[in-house]
Amino acid sequence: MIDAMRKLLVGALLALTAAAPIAEAETLADKVGPCLACHGEKGTSETENIPSLGGQTAPYALIQLYMFRDRLRLNEIMNEVAKPFTDDDLRAVSDFIATLPPPQPQVDAGDAARIDHGRALIKQNRCDFCHRPNLGGADNVPRIAGQREDYLLKTLREYKSNTRHGYDGSMAEVLQPVSDRELMDLAYTVARWK
Numbered sequence: 001m002i003d004a005m006r007k008l009l010v011g012a013l014l015a016l017t018a019a020a021p022i023a024e025a026e027t028l029a030d031k032v033g034p035c036l037a038c039h040g041e042k043g044t045s046e047t048e049n050i051p052s053l054g055g056q057t058a059p060y061a062l063i064q065l066y067m068f069r070d071r072l073r074l075n076e077i078m079n080e081v082a083k084p085f086t087d088d089d090l091r092a093v094s095d096f097i098a099t100l101p102p103p104q105p106q107v108d109a110g111d112a113a114r115i116d117h118g119r120a121l122i123k124q125n126r127c128d129f130c131h132r133p134n135l136g137g138a139d140n141v142p143r144i145a146g147q148r149e150d151y152l153l154k155t156l157r158e159y160k161s162n163t164r165h166g167y168d169g170s171m172a173e174v175l176q177p178v179s180d181r182e183l184m185d186l187a188y189t190v191a192r193w194k
Helices: 004-016 028-041 058-069 077-080 087-097 114-122 149-161 170-175 182-192
Strands: none
Touching: 028 077, 028 087, 058 077, 058 087, 058 149, 114 182, 149 170
16 A cells, blocks of 8 residues: 555656646635735744744655645645646646755754754654654655644644655655654754754
């Protein structure tokens, strides 16, 4: 099942990347307007549990949009927004998302003990391997540095409970032994990552 999902996503990414340029019937601004309305004018969300899009790579954004459009990832609002998108639209919107500046880490210095614990957990669970040492992600792995703390915690809990599925089972597997208190410290630290 996991290999089939991975093959489907890779095939979809290749098909979308090879598609022709976006049709002129509707402007790119019209297509990204709903994205920016919820995810922030410059890609930095100010809304609880809504992720910042800034700093994400085009391949990651493309796969997520494809998954929303084809209901492989369920979120009623996102499924409806992505539903009318053609393959060209998905590629154009993901390319646009990749131009948005990354979110800045939370301004407060934070609790040093929680941050130290979070950094140790990042090393212990090898978050910095897939998401890179700067937690900036790459290719189809998302940038998590500076992401909203509430969204990070929600996502980590969903991966742990297997109610959110990734490309494979690695996130659920890595998070199984991690306690909820540790998830909170991870989210706290990553939101403040510099």
